Amino acid sequence: MKFYFEKRKALSVKAVVLVPVVSFVVSLLLTAVILFIFGANPLATYAAMFGGAFGSGRAFTETLVKAIPLMLTGLGVALAFKMRFWNIGAEGQLAMGGISAAAVALFASPWIPKVILLPAVLAGACLAGALWAGIPALLKTSLKVDETLTTLMMNYVAILISETLYYGPWRDPNGFGFPGTAPFPEAAWLPRFAGRAHIGLVFGVILAVALWIVLDRTRWGFELKIIGNSQASARYLGISVERNIVMAILLSGAASGLAGGCEVTAISHRLQQGMSLGYGYTAIIVAWMAQLNPIAVVFVSLLMAGLLVGGDQVQMMMGLPAAMGLVIQGMILFPMLAGSFFTEYHIKVVRSPKAAVAAGGAA
Amino acid sequence: MNEQHESGSFLVEMRGISKSFPGVQASDGIDLRLRYGEVLALLGENGAGKSTLMNILSGLYRPDSGEILVGGRHVTISGPRDAAALGIGMVHQNFMLVDTMTVTENVVLGIRDLAFIPDMAEIKRGILELSERYNLKVEPDAFIWQLSVGEQQRVEILKLLYRNAEILILDEPTAVLTPQEAQELNHVVKRMKGEGKSAVFITHKMEEVMSFSDRVMVLRKGKVVAGKDTKDTNPRDLAKLMVGREVLFQLDRKPFAPGSTVLELRDVCARDERGLPALSGVSFMIRAGEILGIAGVAGNGQRELSEVITGLRKASSGSISINCVDFTGKSPLEIIRSGVSHIPQDRIAVGAVGDMSVANNIAMKGYRSKPLSFAGMLRPRKILELARKMIDSFRISTPSPETRVKFLSGGNIQKTILAREIESCEALLIAVYPSRGLDIGATEAVRKELIAQRESGRAVLLISEDIDELVTTCDTIAVFFEGRVMGIMPAAGAEIEEIGLLMAGVKPGTEASA
Known part of the structure; x- marks a missing residue:
C-alpha cells in the first residue's frame, strides 16, 4: 500500500473546516512532547492553562482583555492579507494609535467637550494607525517598495517614538520617575463592563461583522476580492487597483490604531511601557488561523488570548518557564501552515497489484 | 528499450484505466495501445479526458483502477521521475521552464544523477548534438525569457530527448505555434519516429491528426469512441466522432450591411x-x-x-x-x-478570477449597477439569477453557479467570459x-x-x-x-x-x- 498526494479538483468544505481543528490538535500533541521533555505532565498543564484562561469569571475577563486587541489587530491584518498586502506592521500601528490617543486625551482635552472627548480620542487613534499603515501602502502602490520590509521597520520607529515620549517630554512629573505619561482625564476612559474587560470588545465584534458584510455583500468588497485574487483581472475590469489597496490598508491600519487607543484608554489610562504584549505580531497568527475570515477572527482571538493568559498560569502553577505560552503559540502556526496544504491536496491510497514492478529501479 | 521485439507487442499498453474527480468521470475504462515507432493522436473535445489519461501515463495522476504495461512489463508509475525512468516524457501545455535560467540549465534541471559540479561544457555539447540531430534550433546559453514560445517548446522537447525519452507525450503542442513552427514540429516528430521513438499527441485539430499521426484514438466523455489508422479516416468523420453530431463548417450570416x-x-x-x-x-x-x-x-x-x-x-x-x-x-x-467589451488574450490570468465563483465572474461587469447591485450593496439573488440564465444560454458546463471558475475546463472558462462580455456589450x-x-x-x-x-x-x-x-x-x-x-x-x-x-x-x- 502506498500513499500519494494529489491536487484536489474541487474545494472540499469538509477540509476547510477540519484542517484548522486537526492542526490545532496536532499542535497540542507537539507541545505535549515539549512539556514532557521539561518534566511536566502535559494533561495537567493543559488543564491548568484552560482553568487559568476560562475557569473563573476573573480569569475569563482577563482573557477578554487580551482578546480585544488581538481581535482588532487581527481584523486589520486579515483585511490587508486578503489584498495580498503583507502588513506585518500592526504592532507599530497599534503603538501609533496609543500615542495619538494619549496626545488627544492629554493635550487637546481642554478644548474638547467632555461628551465627545472619548470619541475624539479613539478617532485620533484610528487616524494615526491609518496614517502609519498608509505610508507603506503609498510606497508600495506608487514606487513598488516591498511592504513587508517597510511595515516591519516602521514598527520599531513607532515603538521608539512612544518610548521617547513617555521617558522624555510626556513623562508625568508626579509619576515618581515611573516611565509613563500623566493619567488621562476620566472623560477619556473607555468604560469597563466586568473586571478589566471593556467595551472595546463591542468594537471588535461590530468591526468583524461590518467587515464581513463589506467583503461579502458590498460592491466595494467585491472589487477588493477581485483585486486580492488577481490585479491583472481587476485592471482589465476597470477597477482602480492602487486606490483600492490604499483605502483597504488605511482601514487595516485604523483597526490596529483603534486597538492601541482602547489599550491606553481602558487598561492603563495613560501611555506607558508595556502597552502591547506583541499583539500586532500575534495578530498575524490570528489572521491566518482564521483563514482571513473576519467572523472567525473573533473566536480565534479568544483562543489565542486564552493561551496567553493560561500560559501565565502555567508559569505560576506548574513552575514552567513563562515562555511556554509563546512556545505553544508558535507551535500552533506550523501545523496550520502545513495543514493548509490539505485544503489544496488530498491523500490517495493505492494498493499495489501483486504483479507490479516498482518503476524506480530502471534508468 | 531498444531490444528487438516481435511484431504485435506494444511499447505501452494501458488497460481499463478509470479515474474520477468529484462530479466527473474523467476516464472510464480506457484501453490504449502504442506501438513501437508510432505516432498516436488522441483526439477529443475539451474535457473528453485526453489530458487526464496522459497525466496518468506520465505519473502526475494515479488511476482509480486499471493497469499499465511498458515494454510488456507491469509498472506502477508514481511520479514523473518513475515515468522518466521508463522513458516516458511529457511536454505540457504550460511549459515547465525556469525563466531566469539558461536553456542548458533548464535541460539538466531535475536530473538526479547529475554530478555535484556538472560539466556544463560537456552538457552543452550534448544539447548541441541533439539539436543538430533533430533540427531543433536552440541557443544553449540563451535565457528562457528571451525565447519565443516556439523556442521554449523546443527546449521542452530537448529536455525529454536529453533524458533519452522513448515515448513523448505532447499536450496540444501546436496551440501556441505559428503555422511554420507547427510544420517544423511535425518534421521533428517524424525524425524521432525514424529512430524508433514513439509519440502520443493530444489535439482537437483535424488537420494535425491527418498530417502528424499514424493512428488516431477519439475520446468522448472519458470513453474511447473510435480507434483507427489515420489513412482510413477523414476530418469530417473524425469531427463527427469527436462531437457526437454533425459539425457546421459554414456559418449562417446575413449579407454585410455596415x-x-x-x-x-x-x-x-x-x-x-x-x-x-x-x-x-x-x-x-x-x-x-x-x-x-x-x-x-x-x-x-x-x-x-x-x-x-x-x-x-x-x-x-x-x-x-x-x-x-x-x-x-x-x-x-x-x-x-x-x-466596449473585451475578451482578453489571457483568459485564466486576466479574463477570469479563478478563485471566485462562476456567478461572480459573470457579474464582474454588471455589478456596478442595477439590478446586480443597489446603493453599494450587491444583490446575490439577482447575481445568481443572471448566472443561471447565462449558464443556460451559453451552455456553460459547471456543477453549479457557485463552483469556482478554476475548476472548469478551458472552454467553459472562455464561455463564462464570453457570457459576461456579450451580456454587457453595447457598442464594440x-x-x-x-x-x-x-x-x-x-x-x-x-x-x-x-x-x-x-x-x-x-x-x-x-x-x-x-x-x-x-x-x-x-x-x-x-x-x-x-x-x-x-x-x-x-x-x-x-x-x-x-x-x-x-x-x-x-x-x-x-x-x-x-
Missing part, C-alpha cells in the same frame, strides 16, 4: 513593456454590423492593439474614437462605460484569440456569438491567428506585421496565400524569396 463608424483609430503608436515600438501608425475603422479581423502571427502588436483600445495601455501618439467621441488616453472604466466587442485552445463545439459557439453581435448591429474586432476562422467569420480582414497594418481587404474572396504573405511582412509584388 452602419455608422463605431471604432476609429488614426495613426496610433504604442510601446511594449520593454519600451520598444509595438504599434506604428495603425489606422482602421470598424462600422456597426461589421466584424473586422486582425490577421497576423502572434506577437506582432495584437495584444498591444487590444490594450490600447481598452485603455489598459497608453497610446504614445494618434487618436482613438468610439462612436465619434475621442477616447484617447481615457481610463479602462470610461471605455467600458462607453459600451474586442475578441483576442477567442477560440484558441477550444474544441470544435466551443469554437463553433464562440464564432456564432460573434456573428450574433454583428447581426444585432455591434462592431466586432476579432484578433486571430487562424486564417480559416478569419475568412469564415469576418467581413473585413486587416493584416498585421510588426505593429503595422500591411493591408485591409474584404474577407469574401480573400486569397489565403495573399494573407499569409502579408503576415510574413511581404507586400504582393515585392517578394524577394518564397
Whole structure:
C-alpha cells in the first residue's frame, strides 16, 4: 500500500473546516512532547492553562482583555492579507494609535467637550494607525517598495517614538520617575463592563461583522476580492487597483490604531511601557488561523488570548518557564501552515497489484 | 528499450484505466495501445479526458483502477521521475521552464544523477548534438525569457530527448505555434519516429491528426469512441466522432450591411513593456454590423492593439474614437462605460478570477449597477439569477453557479467570459484569440456569438491567428506585421496565400524569396 498526494479538483468544505481543528490538535500533541521533555505532565498543564484562561469569571475577563486587541489587530491584518498586502506592521500601528490617543486625551482635552472627548480620542487613534499603515501602502502602490520590509521597520520607529515620549517630554512629573505619561482625564476612559474587560470588545465584534458584510455583500468588497485574487483581472475590469489597496490598508491600519487607543484608554489610562504584549505580531497568527475570515477572527482571538493568559498560569502553577505560552503559540502556526496544504491536496491510497514492478529501479 | 521485439507487442499498453474527480468521470475504462515507432493522436473535445489519461501515463495522476504495461512489463508509475525512468516524457501545455535560467540549465534541471559540479561544457555539447540531430534550433546559453514560445517548446522537447525519452507525450503542442513552427514540429516528430521513438499527441485539430499521426484514438466523455489508422479516416468523420453530431463548417450570416463608424483609430503608436515600438501608425475603422479581423502571427502588436483600445495601455501618439467621441488616453472604466467589451488574450490570468465563483465572474461587469447591485450593496439573488440564465444560454458546463471558475475546463472558462462580455456589450466587442485552445463545439459557439453581435448591429474586432476562422467569420480582414497594418481587404474572396504573405511582412509584388 502506498500513499500519494494529489491536487484536489474541487474545494472540499469538509477540509476547510477540519484542517484548522486537526492542526490545532496536532499542535497540542507537539507541545505535549515539549512539556514532557521539561518534566511536566502535559494533561495537567493543559488543564491548568484552560482553568487559568476560562475557569473563573476573573480569569475569563482577563482573557477578554487580551482578546480585544488581538481581535482588532487581527481584523486589520486579515483585511490587508486578503489584498495580498503583507502588513506585518500592526504592532507599530497599534503603538501609533496609543500615542495619538494619549496626545488627544492629554493635550487637546481642554478644548474638547467632555461628551465627545472619548470619541475624539479613539478617532485620533484610528487616524494615526491609518496614517502609519498608509505610508507603506503609498510606497508600495506608487514606487513598488516591498511592504513587508517597510511595515516591519516602521514598527520599531513607532515603538521608539512612544518610548521617547513617555521617558522624555510626556513623562508625568508626579509619576515618581515611573516611565509613563500623566493619567488621562476620566472623560477619556473607555468604560469597563466586568473586571478589566471593556467595551472595546463591542468594537471588535461590530468591526468583524461590518467587515464581513463589506467583503461579502458590498460592491466595494467585491472589487477588493477581485483585486486580492488577481490585479491583472481587476485592471482589465476597470477597477482602480492602487486606490483600492490604499483605502483597504488605511482601514487595516485604523483597526490596529483603534486597538492601541482602547489599550491606553481602558487598561492603563495613560501611555506607558508595556502597552502591547506583541499583539500586532500575534495578530498575524490570528489572521491566518482564521483563514482571513473576519467572523472567525473573533473566536480565534479568544483562543489565542486564552493561551496567553493560561500560559501565565502555567508559569505560576506548574513552575514552567513563562515562555511556554509563546512556545505553544508558535507551535500552533506550523501545523496550520502545513495543514493548509490539505485544503489544496488530498491523500490517495493505492494498493499495489501483486504483479507490479516498482518503476524506480530502471534508468 | 531498444531490444528487438516481435511484431504485435506494444511499447505501452494501458488497460481499463478509470479515474474520477468529484462530479466527473474523467476516464472510464480506457484501453490504449502504442506501438513501437508510432505516432498516436488522441483526439477529443475539451474535457473528453485526453489530458487526464496522459497525466496518468506520465505519473502526475494515479488511476482509480486499471493497469499499465511498458515494454510488456507491469509498472506502477508514481511520479514523473518513475515515468522518466521508463522513458516516458511529457511536454505540457504550460511549459515547465525556469525563466531566469539558461536553456542548458533548464535541460539538466531535475536530473538526479547529475554530478555535484556538472560539466556544463560537456552538457552543452550534448544539447548541441541533439539539436543538430533533430533540427531543433536552440541557443544553449540563451535565457528562457528571451525565447519565443516556439523556442521554449523546443527546449521542452530537448529536455525529454536529453533524458533519452522513448515515448513523448505532447499536450496540444501546436496551440501556441505559428503555422511554420507547427510544420517544423511535425518534421521533428517524424525524425524521432525514424529512430524508433514513439509519440502520443493530444489535439482537437483535424488537420494535425491527418498530417502528424499514424493512428488516431477519439475520446468522448472519458470513453474511447473510435480507434483507427489515420489513412482510413477523414476530418469530417473524425469531427463527427469527436462531437457526437454533425459539425457546421459554414456559418449562417446575413449579407454585410455596415452602419455608422463605431471604432476609429488614426495613426496610433504604442510601446511594449520593454519600451520598444509595438504599434506604428495603425489606422482602421470598424462600422456597426461589421466584424473586422486582425490577421497576423502572434506577437506582432495584437495584444498591444487590444490594450490600447481598452485603455489598459497608453497610446504614445494618434487618436482613438468610439462612436465619434475621442477616447484617447481615457481610463479602462470610461471605455467600458462607453459600451466596449473585451475578451482578453489571457483568459485564466486576466479574463477570469479563478478563485471566485462562476456567478461572480459573470457579474464582474454588471455589478456596478442595477439590478446586480443597489446603493453599494450587491444583490446575490439577482447575481445568481443572471448566472443561471447565462449558464443556460451559453451552455456553460459547471456543477453549479457557485463552483469556482478554476475548476472548469478551458472552454467553459472562455464561455463564462464570453457570457459576461456579450451580456454587457453595447457598442464594440474586442475578441483576442477567442477560440484558441477550444474544441470544435466551443469554437463553433464562440464564432456564432460573434456573428450574433454583428447581426444585432455591434462592431466586432476579432484578433486571430487562424486564417480559416478569419475568412469564415469576418467581413473585413486587416493584416498585421510588426505593429503595422500591411493591408485591409474584404474577407469574401480573400486569397489565403495573399494573407499569409502579408503576415510574413511581404507586400504582393515585392517578394524577394518564397
